[in-house]
Each structure stands twice: as structure tokens, then as C-alpha cells.
Amino acid sequence: NVGAERVDVPEDDYHSVETFGSLNFDYTKQVPYGRFFAAVSLGYDRINNSERGSPVTILDERVTFNDPLPAIIARRNIERSSVVVTNISNTRFYVEGIDYTLRWFPDRIELYRIVGGAIADGQSVAVDYEIGPEPRNSIETLSHGISLRYGIDEGPLEGLSAYMTYREINQDLETIDPSRFTLNDTTRLLLGVELRRGPITLLAEREDVNSVISPYELVRLSARYDQRLGIRSWFTADVSHEMTEFGNTGSTVELDRISVEYAKMLTSGLHARARLQYRDESDSIGVNTRGFEQVLELNFSRRQTDIYATIRNSMLEGDRVDTNSQTFSFGLRRAF
Known part of the structure; x- marks a missing residue:
């Protein structure tokens, strides 16, 4: 499986161009007492962002709450006061401190579901927010991974499976002020x-x-x-x-x-x-x-x-x- 795509997102004086591709291999084989499955994936992504002198609004970014882990939006310079959380259809607004809590970091925000609020475990929500000014930058991401699974289909251990997944992501940055970014x-x-x-x-x-x-x-x-x-x-x-x-x-x-x-x-x-x-x-x-x-x-x-x-x-x-x-x-x- 091979794929590639180029995305160009202009907005006023801000310009972002993303180029990415992926390569995936799957292998399945009948082995003694069961079946063996293996998969290998390779990925490449490069984003070229122009200088951003004014805030940019991001609408309807989807995240999912899976307790006890936070829902994370990994973007730099998110304006904390601009964060708005709604259901996917944008018909209901959720309230910070009642339905969720928010932790702000320079390179991300973390959303935690409050038990007793209106957001259910496993529910997806839409998040609107603004990101502040940044210098011109290019971020290159390389990823690779492997998955292995052995399932037993016969004998006294029928129904037993063992599996492993390993994935690694590495990023490189080009900009005049690296201190403004966290990879x-x-x-x-x-x-x-x-x-x-x-x-x-x-x-x-x-x-x-x-x-x-x-x-x-x-x-x-x-x-x-x-x-x-x-x-x-x-x-x-x-x-x-x-x-x-x-x-x-x-x-x-x-x-x-x-x-x-x-x-x-x-x-x-x-x-x-x-x-x-x-x-x-x-x-x-x-x-x-x-x-x-x-x-x-x-x-x-x-x-x-x-x-x-x-x-x-x-x-x-x-x-x-x-x-x-x-x-x-x-x-x-x-x-x-």
C-alpha cells in the first residue's frame, strides 16, 4: 500500500503547505497451530509554514476522551482563552470545570474529562481554538513501525494470541528561532x-x-x-x-x-x-x-x-x- 498527498492551506497572510506519504506492507501466513501476521509501515511528512503575524483560528479539530489519559492537541502557542469544546455536530457547548478540565503548555493543551459531566468516556468532541504568531518554519517527520501477531486456532490453547506493536516518530525543525518550538x-x-x-x-x-x-x-x-x-x-x-x-x-x-x-x-x-x-x-x-x-x-x-x-x-x-x-x-x- 503506497500513498502520497499535498495539502495547501492559505489563510490571509499565512500559508501552510504539507506534503506526506506512507508505505505499508502486510504479511499473513498459516503456521503450525494457527496464523502469523506481520505489518511494516513507513511514513514521511513535511510542513512548511510561513511567518504568522496574527492569530489563526482552527475549527472542529476532533479529539476522543479515553480515561484515564487526556485528549491532547499538540500545537504550539494555543491561546488558552480561545478554546471552545462542543459535541461533533456543534449543537452543544461543554463547560470547563464542569464537563472537562484544561491544562495549557507552550507546545500543547491537555483536556481531561470530568466524571459527572456531560462528556462520556470514549466520546469524540470538536475543539475550536486560536494559535498565536510564529516565525517561518519547516517541520519534517519520519515514522516507522512494525506489528506482529501470532494466533492459535487449534489445540488446547485455541483462542490464545500474542502480539506486539512498535512505532517510532522522529522530527526535525528548520527555523530562525528554535526556542519557540517543541518537537x-x-x-x-x-x-x-x-x-x-x-x-x-x-x-x-x-x-x-x-x-x-x-x-x-x-x-x-x-x-x-x-x-x-x-x-x-x-x-x-x-x-x-x-x-x-x-x-x-x-x-x-x-x-x-x-x-x-x-x-x-x-x-x-x-x-x-x-x-x-x-x-x-x-x-x-x-x-x-x-x-x-x-x-x-x-x-x-x-x-x-x-x-x-x-x-x-x-x-x-x-x-x-x-x-x-x-x-x-x-x-x-x-x-x-
Whole structure:
């Protein structure tokens, strides 16, 4: 798989030209007792930015919240007061301090979801912001990675898989004032073991991210049960434990979650989903919290029209917090 593209973004007196390409190789082979998969990727990206003498507005940059990690926008000189967070359709504005918290750095911003607010774990949001003046610069990024997976399809260990992913990103900068920029050289190593037996999936992972912007080490253990209940409905239960050590702050966050979800197709085009989640989070240098969230969703689709309604109740208690939040969302989407 080979691809390349050139993007030219003019805005008033500011000009940005991006050139990038990728090269990917996949390999699959039947081996004793199972299947072996390997993938290799190479990537190149170069951005040439003209001098920016006035702020530039960025609209609808999409990020996703995955607890306990922050959603990161890695851009320099973001004006903190300009940050606006909405849902993807831009019909609802989220409030800092109630729905999320924001940490500002010269080279990025970090957004943290507040349990008990209106943003759900795993939800994507749109972020608007302005970036301040910068001198002319060119940033070149080279990346490469490899993925390996061995899955056993027969014998007493049927359903067992072991996998590994390694990815490295290196950046170079050309500018008259390098002190205004922070490059994000990154290496990421993921090791995991997975066991699938019928409706049950057991998972153990370790992820090491050595990054200039946000280094961390994460251990994840989970057990999941998926069961289809007839043709129109299914049930899922999930138990997980995550321990994350953040290199920049020295903090250790432990997150335990228990979630149950039931989904059903009521009629043709009408779907319902109910979800319960309990979470217990402890932070070695922050606040320890316990939360319970309940969500009920209805979605009706007909041709190009989607009508949806969501009711969410969230309860959160901890060392210095005790909140209860109820939200109701109703919307209509129409494709043309």
C-alpha cells in the first residue's frame, strides 16, 4: 500500500503547505497451530509554514476522551482563552470545570474529562481554538513501525494470541528561532496477550510511550463477556483494571471499571441502548474519586435522516468532590 498527498492551506497572510506519504506492507501466513501476521509501515511528512503575524483560528479539530489519559492537541502557542469544546455536530457547548478540565503548555493543551459531566468516556468532541504568531518554519517527520501477531486456532490453547506493536516518530525543525518550538519525538511499544473462548475475552497489555510531550507507562487487564440474545439484541459486560504512570508529573493513576450494556433493535430503524458503568479512580498526587454513570439512548434512522435522544445520569464522589448530574440530549441529522 503506497500513498502520497499535498495539502495547501492559505489563510490571509499565512500559508501552510504539507506534503506526506506512507508505505505499508502486510504479511499473513498459516503456521503450525494457527496464523502469523506481520505489518511494516513507513511514513514521511513535511510542513512548511510561513511567518504568522496574527492569530489563526482552527475549527472542529476532533479529539476522543479515553480515561484515564487526556485528549491532547499538540500545537504550539494555543491561546488558552480561545478554546471552545462542543459535541461533533456543534449543537452543544461543554463547560470547563464542569464537563472537562484544561491544562495549557507552550507546545500543547491537555483536556481531561470530568466524571459527572456531560462528556462520556470514549466520546469524540470538536475543539475550536486560536494559535498565536510564529516565525517561518519547516517541520519534517519520519515514522516507522512494525506489528506482529501470532494466533492459535487449534489445540488446547485455541483462542490464545500474542502480539506486539512498535512505532517510532522522529522530527526535525528548520527555523530562525528554535526556542519557540517543541518537537515530539516518540517511541511506543505495546505488548499484549489475548484469550478468546466463546463469549469471553481476557486481555493483558503493557504499553510504554517515551514521548517529549506526554510519556507514560500503562498496564491494562480486562475481562469481557459478549452474548447475542436472539436476532435483535445483545448483552455486554466488561471488567478492567488500568495502572498508568505519567513520566512528566511522576503521578500514578489506577482506574477500575465495571460496565454493563444492553442493546436492542426495537423496530426497523429504531434502536435502544442502555449502559451502566461504575468506576473507582485513585491518583497518587491528585484526587481519588468514585463514579456511577447510567445512559439510555434511542436512535431512529430512515433514509438520510437520523433522530436521536440520550438521557445520562452521573454521580461522582471523592476526596474533595460530590456531584450529581443529569443531561438530556435530542437531535436530528440529515444527510444531503
